[in-house]
Amino acid sequence: QVQLVESGGGSVQAGGSLRLSCAASGYTASINVIGWFRQAPGKEREGVVAMYTDNNWTRYSGSVKGRFTISQDKAKNTVYLQMNSLKPEDTAMYFCAADSSGALSLQVADFGYWGQGTQVTVSS
Numbered sequence: 001q002v003q004l005v006e007s008g009g010g011s012v013q014a015g016g017s018l019r020l021s022c023a024a025s026g027y028t029a030s031i032n033v034i035g036w037f038r039q040a041p042g043k044e045r046e047g048v049v050a051m052y053t054d055n056n057w058t059r060y061s062g063s064v065k066g067r068f069t070i071s072q073d074k075a076k077n078t079v080y081l082q083m084n085s086l087k088p089e090d091t092a093m094y095f096c097a098a099d100s101s102g103a104l105s106l107q108v109a110d111f112g113y114w115g116q117g118t119q120v121t122v123s124s
Helices: none
Strands: 002-007 010-013 018-026 033-039 046-052 058-060 068-073 078-083 092-099 118-123
Touching (some): 002 092, 018 118, 033 068, 046 068, 046 078
Antiparallel strands (some): 033 046, 033 092, 046 058
């Protein structure tokens, strides 16, 4: 089993920045892909970015490419999401997810481990 705990959410004005953290514990050696997803009220959960933990290859959604950056600190078993130039449409609950499938996917169904989420609110 793998446990994921997100932190770093909050409220920010448009154009501002936030950094989210996702701390992993448990059988983390089994994980080879980690991702960030978000879900706005009344909308489906959508993939933001996914990263292979072995080689740092990434896949970003078009809506955040160039503004968001994923990174990891293996010594701390922590993954980060740096979010810059935030827009009101980035407002959502952000979730960290992980899997051992090997698919660099932005699909919810491809991830088996999920955190509880952290809220990000961007005001105009």
